[in-house]
Amino acid sequence: MLEPKTHTRDEVGGGTKPTAGLFRELEARGLVQDTSNPDLGRLLDEESIVVYCGFDPTSDSLQLGNLVPLITLARFQRFGHRPIVVLGGGTGMIGDPSGRSDERNLLDEETIARNVAGQRSQFAKVLDFDSTENPAIMVNNADWLTKLDLIDFLRDVGKSFSINVMMSRESVKQRIAAQSGLSFTEFSYQILQAYDFFHLYNEYGCRLQVGGSDQYGNILAGVDYIRRKTGHDHGAAALTFPLVQSSTGEKLGKTAAGALWLDPERTSPYEWYQYWLNVSDADAVRYLKSFTFLELDEISEIESEFLKQPKERLAQRTLAREMTSLIHGLEQTQKAERASAALFNSHGSASGLAIDGAPEVTAPKDEVISGFNLLNALVRTGLAKSNSEAKRLMRQGSVSVNGIKVGADTGKSSIVAADLKDDGTCIIAVGRRRRAILRFSD
């Protein structure tokens, strides 16, 4: 069987000179949508620059959707540039209209502070804040935005913004065209983001802002503002990456359970691993390029191997391993892999295998003597959200115990002692890809 290689966190190049070829690399990985500076590639080869990307504190955990921006920053860092993470503690109180069809609900200060705190540690999983050469920096724009004086702001900053230009931004146009309304508050967002860029330009010499393609207008607002204020034509630049979608045009990370979170409390390493493992063939190689730090020629090798034997799913397994070890570390990755193997490869026997990390529910042993209700088991293991759903699944013949179907026609409605392996467990499955362990203890 083909095994994906284990990838350890690679060596960040030392020295003040950047490693050349970053821009070409980003392009090859499908991570370049727009840039405001046609010479950006050369600039990145010649100078070690400071680059930033903003993150909205709309939740106390980052999610799958934040991964491309975050990993892109890490690519800059690995090529010798210096990344800044801007937590939008200030702008989060305003709400970015980009990509939204409705006015946002404003978050209160307390919530934002909690979210900022929650996200903080997650950045360190991907970025290096301790590098001696080019450590990443984290700042919160609340630190400067909340200090602004309204009159000064309108005089010094607002004067540089043309309403005509602001109105022509795609995010604004869409909201107006959709007749869904746009408050002055949200309309002002682009000025604040522009001001952020300007602030970072002054404080840290930050010359590039990266973001998703929906951020292009906001980023350009900053580029323009810096040009106006400093008179330098190419003082600051914009770079956006395309919105990463599945081959069927869907946003990533959509499951019945909701979004996929980086927080292991919300999305377990096993679920995270399984998500990537189940990526479709059409997407797997593309995701390897966009999401992992594997070298491109290494990915090409994986690809050709994968194309020869797609059913081995080398691309998916590599992807799952890379993504899980990036976010949850090697140990959790191995657990997830073992749990997956125990649940899926051994024809329903978990005995003797390390299954730590798999979804598992424990119940007292005497419950099984009288017969442990299957519906109960489905809900308890999280395989079904409600009794209704569990019944539905049973009716549809989706449920199996130890690999044996227990649909409505079999008449089996509970787990009995005979279903248990020697170690007191059984595997309960819904459909092809969702499985859990039920363990009975003394």
Place this chain on the structure above:
RNA sequence: GGGUCGGUGGGUGAGCGGCUAAUACCACCAGACUGUAAAUCUGGCGCCCGGAAGGGCUACGCAGGUUCGAAUCCUGCCCGGCCCA
């Protein structure tokens, strides 16, 4: 401030007194086929009880009201679009 149109399930969006837990599409889940893939076909998709038939509860911005019966009518409030000021 005045007028007018609108606020429906995760999303878009029908319904406009009983036939409606609410059409359709998307997303999502499952069955068949497979490789824990895609495509395709099929079923499902508020919650609770039930093997099922069926029953109960909650839901169409919020709060009241009319009615045997309301997502649907009325009143007030909140929110949004458009027009006027």
